Amino acid sequence: MQKVNVLGTEYTIIDKTEKEDERLKKHDGYCDSSTKTIVLLKYEDDPMNKEDMSYFRKQILRHEIIHAFLSESGLEASGNSFGGSWAQNEEMVDWIALQFPKMLQAFIDVDAIDLPEGNIVTKEVTVDSSKVAKAVMENVKKQLEERTYYPRGCS
Numbered sequence: 459m460q461k462v463n464v465l466g467t468e469y470t471i472i473d474k475t476e477k478e479d480e481r482l483k484k485h486d487g488y489c490d491s492s493t494k495t496i497v498l499l500k501y502e503d504d505p506m507n508k509e510d511m512s513y514f515r516k517q518i519l520r521h522e523i524i525h526a527f528l529s530e531s532g533l534e535a536s537g538n539s540f541g542g543s544w545a546q547n548e549e550m551v552d553w554i555a556l557q558f559p560k561m562l563q564a565f566i567d568v569d570a571i572d573l574p575e576g577n578i579v580t581k582e583v584t585v586d587s588s589k590v591a592k593a594v595m596e597n598v599k600k601q602l603e604e605r606t607y608y609p610r611g612c613s
Contacts, residue, residue, distance in 0.1 A: 459471065459472060462496075462523060462526075464523065464526040464527055464530050465527065465530040465531065466530075467494060467526075467530050468494065469489075469494045469495060469496055469523075469526050470494065470495050470496070471495075471496045471498065471519065472495055472496070472497050472498070473497075473498050473499075473500040474497055474498075474499070474500055475499070475500050475502065476499065478500075479497060481497070482497070482499045485499070486498070486499045486518045487499060487518045487519070487521065487522045488522065488525075489522045489523075489525035489526050489529065491525075491526065491529035491530070491534060496519070496522040496523065496526060497522075498515060498518055498519060498522070499518075513600070517555060517556070520555040520558060521551055521552060521555040524551050524554050524555055525546070525551060528546070528551070534546060559594050559597045559598050560598050562594055563591075563594055563595060563598050566591060566594075573587045573590075573591070574587055575587070
């Protein structure tokens, strides 16, 4: 079980099957701001699945983390005054989730973001920022080479 800090609030990331969670019969994942959980569909082995399910899971996880950030920013509730929360608009959240790696690379390319030098040390993980930048570049190239796939009913 993973945890992620979203604007000072800890969210728990859980993988479940459709049998364990009815909501996953129609969605690949969801963010529950009331329980501070992000639930992702744990795919069963199926020849019809995408070849790179790890990559697909990361796309869904980014999507749900964006929902968490919008919620913790207060936008989930305040956006409802005009007939629907723009912060829960799936098209917008998908766009951010899909484009963020490319945006990050653009920021890096023009020195518009300060990444820590060397290693970033946190409570549990040590991250080499040069490896992160390389991985982001590989991910961007992969996304540009592949057709964009929109997950079924992410929310």
